[in-house]
Amino acid sequence: MPPPVGVDSLVMNKKQAVNDIIEEIDNTLKFMEGLGCNGFDCSAKSLDTIEKWGSDVTIADETLESIRTDIGNCKRCTLSEKRTSIVFGAGDPKARLVFVGEGPGYEEDKSGEPFVGAAGKLLTKIIEAINLTREKVYICNIIKCRPPGNRNPMPDEIKTCFPFLKRQLLVIKPDFICALGTFAAQTLLETKQPISRLRGHFHDYMGIKVMPTYHPAYLLRNANKKRDVWEDMKIMMKEMK
Ligand code: URA
Numbered sequence: 168m169p170p171p172v173g174v175d176s177l178v179m180n181k182k183q184a185v186n187d188i189i190e191e192i193d194n195t196l197k198f199m200e201g202l203g204c205n206g207f208d209c210s211a212k213s214l215d216t217i218e219k220w221g222s223d224v225t226i227a228d229e230t231l232e233s234i235r236t237d238i239g240n241c242k243r244c245t246l247s248e249k250r251t252s253i254v255f256g257a258g259d260p261k262a263r264l265v266f267v268g269e270g271p272g273y274e275e276d277k278s279g280e281p282f283v284g285a286a287g288k289l290l291t292k293i294i295e296a297i298n299l300t301r302e303k304v305y306i307c308n309i310i311k312c313r314p315p316g317n318r319n320p321m322p323d324e325i326k327t328c329f330p331f332l333k334r335q336l337l338v339i340k341p342d343f344i345c346a347l348g349t350f351a352a353q354t355l356l357e358t359k360q361p362i363s364r365l366r367g368h369f370h371d372y373m374g375i376k377v378m379p380t381y382h383p384a385y386l387l388r389n390a391n392k393k394r395d396v397w398e399d400m401k402i403m404m405k406e407m408k
Contacts, residue, residue, distance in 0.1 A: 194243065194327070231260050234334050238311070244327045246312035246320075252279035256307030256335060263407065265305045265341040266290065267332070269350040269382065270320055276313035281306045286384035290347070293383065297400050305339055307332060309354050325354060336375065343403060344375050348382025366399055369406070378403045 235255050241247055254271040257280055266282075274284035282290045291301055310320045310328040320328075336344070346352040349362040355372050356365065356379070365379040380399040381392050 190243070229334065229338055231256070231335060231338055234331060234338065238331055241312070244312075244324045246310070246314060246324055249315045250312040251276045253311050254279055254281050254308060254313075255311060256305060257281055258301060258305035259303055260305070260339060262303065262305040262339060262341055264299065264343045264345065264403075265307065265336065265339060266294070266345045266347060267351045267355065268306070268308045268347045270308045270310040271313040272317055272384075273313070281308055282383075285387060286382070289383040289386060293396065293400065296397070297404050305335075305341065307335060309351050319350065329354065333373075336373065341375055343407060344372060344377045345399075345403065346377055346379040348385060351382075352377075352379035366395060367402070369402075376406065 238253060238255070241253060250271075252271070252275075254275045258265075268282060268286075268290075271281065272284050272286070274287070275281055281287070290306070294301055294304060309332060310324055311331065312328075314320055314324070344355065346355050346365075352362055352365045353359060355377060356370050358365070362379055362381060366381065368378075370377040370379065378399055380396050381389075386393050386396060
């Protein structure tokens with residue numbers, strides 16, 4: 168007897184849901200292994216890792232290189248299907264200040280480097296205006312692969328990618344983060360507040376002072392907001408002294 172209408176798609180949805188759960192468990196176990204935890208063996212080290220879960224845990228001997236190796240030729244989400252490069256991040260691995268953007272655009276996807284297009288050129292000017300250089304700061308994004316057509320990243324893509332950024336930040340240990348734009352600020356600070364409210368003062372992320380400000384791409388379309396960004400940068404410069 169043929170199955171009633173809709174059963175096939177129901178089965179497909181369930182299969183997808185099970186696959187998603189398996190992938191999630193797989194990612195979590197790999198992450199825990201990186202933290203030095205051998206699964207759920209109840210050893211003192213594993214219990215300690217679980218207890219500190221989500222707080223300021225640094226993976227033993229972790230470096231930016233080992234995180235990049237761990238990412239590999241990532242296929243953890245569907246952004247891998249259309250990307251050219253994984254844009255990991257660039258700059259000083261010991262930077263006091265990290266700039267976090269949204270995700271790679273066309274130029275970044277082609278080159279593998281963050282913020283190298285028009286918005287990137289403006290970011291370089293902002294960095295130089297605060298008497299720093301791109302080499303003295305670290306520049307990265309919430310997600311590492313370009314969303315097709317530069318659409319906003321989806322929640323599941325962020326969920327998959329964000330732990331790698333968190334690990335990068337735990338290795339770099341910056342004193343300051345400048346969150347560029349709504350998306351970076353809302354993701355880091357786990358809030359839905361608009362960037363216009365978030366900018367202009369410091370917030371906290373894992374003990375790091377976070378200054379949200381407008382995204383350089385937004386400034387390219389709204390030059391009158393450059394003044395606000397300059398105010399934010401001045402607050403940051405003063406605090407960095
Ligand atoms: N916009 C971003 O948010 N990040 C980049 O790397 C480039 C443009």
